[in-house]
Amino acid sequence: MTQIDLTPASGPAFPASPREHLSSPVIRSALRIQTRMLTAARDYLTDQGFFELLPPIIGPVTDPGARGAKQVDVDYYGHRYKLMTSAILYKQASLIAFDKIFCIAPNVRLEPLETARTDRHLAEFHQIDVEVANASREDIMTLAEGLVGHVARQVIEHLPDELDRLGRDTSLFAGLLAGSFERRSHADAVADLHDLGHDQSPDAEINWAGEAMLSRKASKPFFITDYPKGSRGFYDKESPDRPGYLRNFDLIAPEGYGEMCSGSEREHDYATIISRIRETGENPAKYGWYLQMLREGIPGSAGFGIGLERFTRYIAGLDSVWQASAYPKIPGVASP
Amino acid sequence: VTTLRARAFPEAAVRARARLGAACALPDPEEYGRALFGFDPDQACAAPGDPIDELRLVPPVFVPGRLEKLLELTREPVYRDVRLDSTVGGLRSTLPLYLSAFGSTEAASVDLGLAASRQAGRLGIPMVVGENVTPVSGYGRIEEDTERSLLGRISAYAEHALDGHGGVVVQQSTEDADAEVWNLVYSDPNTQALLESGRLAFELKVGQGAKPGLGGMTLLSAPAAAKLAEVFTIDPVFGGGSDVVLRCSSPGTFTEEILRQQIRLMRNNYPRAGIWVKLPPARDIREAALVAWEAGADAVTVDGAEGGTGWAPVAFLQHVGLPLAECLRRLCGHPGCLLVSGRMWEGARVTKCLALGANAAGLGRAALIAVDTDAENGLVNLVECLSLELQMMTSALGKYHVSALATEDLWSPGAWLTGARRE
Numbered sequence: 001m002t003q004i005d006l007t008p009a010s011g012p013a014f015p016a017s018p019r020e021h022l023s024s025p026v027i028r029s030a031l032r033i034q035t036r037m038l039t040a041a042r043d044y045l046t047d048q049g050f051f052e053l054l055p056p057i058i059g060p061v062t063d064p065g066a067r068g069a070k071q072v073d074v075d076y077y078g079h080r081y082k083l084m085t086s087a088i089l090y091k092q093a094s095l096i097a098f099d100k101i102f103c104i105a106p107n108v109r110l111e112p113l114e115t116a117r118t119d120r121h122l123a124e125f126h127q128i129d130v131e132v133a134n135a136s137r138e139d140i141m142t143l144a145e146g147l148v149g150h151v152a153r154q155v156i157e158h159l160p161d162e163l164d165r166l167g168r169d170t171s172l173f174a175g176l177l178a179g180s181f182e183r184r185s186h187a188d189a190v191a192d193l194h195d196l197g198h199d200q201s202p203d204a205e206i207n208w209a210g211e212a213m214l215s216r217k218a219s220k221p222f223f224i225t226d227y228p229k230g231s232r233g234f235y236d237k238e239s240p241d242r243p244g245y246l247r248n249f250d251l252i253a254p255e256g257y258g259e260m261c262s263g264s265e266r267e268h269d270y271a272t273i274i275s276r277i278r279e280t281g282e283n284p285a286k287y288g289w290y291l292q293m294l295r296e297g298i299p300g301s302a303g304f305g306i307g308l309e310r311f312t313r314y315i316a317g318l319d320s321v322w323q324a325s326a327y328p329k330i331p332g333v334a335s336p
Numbered sequence: 337v338t339t340l341r342a343r344a345f346p347e348a349a350v351r352a353r354a355r356l357g358a359a360c361a362l363p364d365p366e367e368y369g370r371a372l373f374g375f376d377p378d379q380a381c382a383a384p385g386d387p388i389d390e391l392r393l394v395p396p397v398f399v400p401g402r403l404e405k406l407l408e409l410t411r412e413p414v415y416r417d418v419r420l421d422s423t424v425g426g427l428r429s430t431l432p433l434y435l436s437a438f439g440s441t442e443a444a445s446v447d448l449g450l451a452a453s454r455q456a457g458r459l460g461i462p463m464v465v466g467e468n469v470t471p472v473s474g475y476g477r478i479e480e481d482t483e484r485s486l487l488g489r490i491s492a493y494a495e496h497a498l499d500g501h502g503g504v505v506v507q508q509s510t511e512d513a514d515a516e517v518w519n520l521v522y523s524d525p526n527t528q529a530l531l532e533s534g535r536l537a538f539e540l541k542v543g544q545g546a547k548p549g550l551g552g553m554t555l556l557s558a559p560a561a562a563k564l565a566e567v568f569t570i571d572p573v574f575g576g577g578s579d580v581v582l583r584c585s586s587p588g589t590f591t592e593e594i595l596r597q598q599i600r601l602m603r604n605n606y607p608r609a610g611i612w613v614k615l616p617p618a619r620d621i622r623e624a625a626l627v628a629w630e631a632g633a634d635a636v637t638v639d640g641a642e643g644g645t646g647w648a649p650v651a652f653l654q655h656v657g658l659p660l661a662e663c664l665r666r667l668c669g670h671p672g673c674l675l676v677s678g679r680m681w682e683g684a685r686v687t688k689c690l691a692l693g694a695n696a697a698g699l700g701r702a703a704l705i706a707v708d709t710d711a712e713n714g715l716v717n718l719v720e721c722l723s724l725e726l727q728m729m730t731s732a733l734g735k736y737h738v739s740a741l742a743t744e745d746l747w748s749p750g751a752w753l754t755g756a757r758r759e
Contacts, residue, residue, distance in 0.1 A: 067604065067605050068518075068519055068522050068523065068605035068606050069519060069523065070516055070519035070520050070522075070523045071516060071519070079566065080514070080566070110519075110523050111523060112522050112523045113523060113525060113528055114608070201603070201604075203600050203603070203604070203632070204600070204603055204604040204607070205604050207607065228600070229597055229600070230596075230597045230599075230600025230601045230603070230604055230631075231600070231601070231604045275591075275593075275594065278588070278589050278590070278594045278598075279593065279594050279597035279598060279601070280597070280598070280601055281508075281510075281513050281540070281598045281601060281602070282513050283510050283513050283514055283567075283586075285567070286514055286567075331523070332523075332525055
């Protein structure tokens, strides 16, 4: 078995035991901040009329749009079920019941091993998942902007000692707190990277190194919009004005912390989804329940998922995302 | 005891090569000085009406390429000076050859698959593993029966692999997407050495030679089939009295846009793996191959209708799909890496295919028969003989690297070749 190289690029070494991890003052501060962030997110969304839904943990299908990550199979009474890699399909379906929903959703993705050293990947993580019926991409980006700002403000206001203990320079949040994040298209981000001498395909996701470069150059969070079609899941709506490009976005944290949120306007047309499922190499048969719901009609929507541990890492100024989890699972590492 | 049969294939000749190796490139030395030789139609092992078999390789008198080689070597070049090293779909290979996927046979015979994997590794040529293996036999990381599995094949290859050469190419097609074979392989600690040395690739299987327009087919026992009934069509075509049923995959639905985006997504999701696309011998082969290359495929593999190790409906074997020769004609002047398979077993056919624009040829049935003949060295022996022929023919044409072969090296008795000339 290949050993996973966990030599830290900078920060602290991965803990030897759960006891060592849970006893660390840094981890305790990070988890206190995270709890506050969750409370703040719930308050913000609930005040705006959102309904908190408890998402499923297993199902016959889950989000296939996860960049080479393997899903975890569950033998469900002889049926092949999956642990959720994201709640996206269920979020869309749930709009039948409520127009504005959110979940604090656990996800498991067996990420490629190269992600073990990005400081941003965990195989098990949580998302603040939001979905709004009949919303546009602009609506949902504005909501994400407001939510991120509110959560940050709450932490800065209520937990200054914890941030101080972690050595977090809160003056760096000035841009974030001023609101209104820049929107930059994927094509422009690619051009920026080419200007920096970085090799980046215009047809693909921004690669890890490129994303870190863009993030380090920024002083406040910014959106990258309009990803090319071959880079994302089938549920991101293709732009009617710009075929081949998606009505989606990522929210990138500054200071090198990188991507912490993905979202989009959703595709909900049955025939379009079928073609898109094929374009992502999937077998439509296993999406039976979802396709049936689409056929009978579900509302158009837009939504996003904020990676809670990544968001915590950014706010708390942590070296690595595993410091934002009580029981971290770094890709490829068998840990409790 | 050998049980594998390959009708419509020069099985005896392949078995002889698997036993004796390069010696089979020449007549029996016992007959030297006693018998007279010449063209013998009975020895030709040609398929009647196959335009590739009907082509002749035509050496020239004037050989500027040989002069160039002479200057390099400071002596007259000979056939052993012909270089065979090739880039096969982005993988460094010792020869312009690769091991094709074995289709249903692979699922049925564990030992042959493992023997072929070990020998392909030793030879330093890439190996394609069929899409059937994981759904039918499992992956092998947790299951007890690791040998049967995909990981069994990959491990057998990697343990014997020639340093820096070859690679493993894992197929997936529409239904196998449910088993997430690529995601599994890409994130597996066991495959990291291949990935990190640039020797892992994934092949999107759009179709195959033996049954273009149909998906994969395997025969399964009824209880085994019941387990797969959620994913595959199970057709009790042999009637209620039979123990076996037919398991069918769908061919998968493709449009230009679906193919283009599937390849882009592969590039996006597996940036460190090579991307191959296997096409059936379809009438729009040229359009499909161009879409694949343009979308970023490292190789397009084309299986001629005469190809196929596996199981296919009788009518398809006889009547459906373009012959490889016609595929090559339609693809002439192509811009990418083209890999071909279909009745490959000796040097002449491979040489002709390279001259017609292929970058490498795949061994399917021949490899299976070879390892069935000799599990230790059968494939190595077969390839040794093929390589010698390839060197002899290429040098006769005044060329010293197989990549220099071109249509000028061929003559066709009919007008067929004129459509395949490259500028």
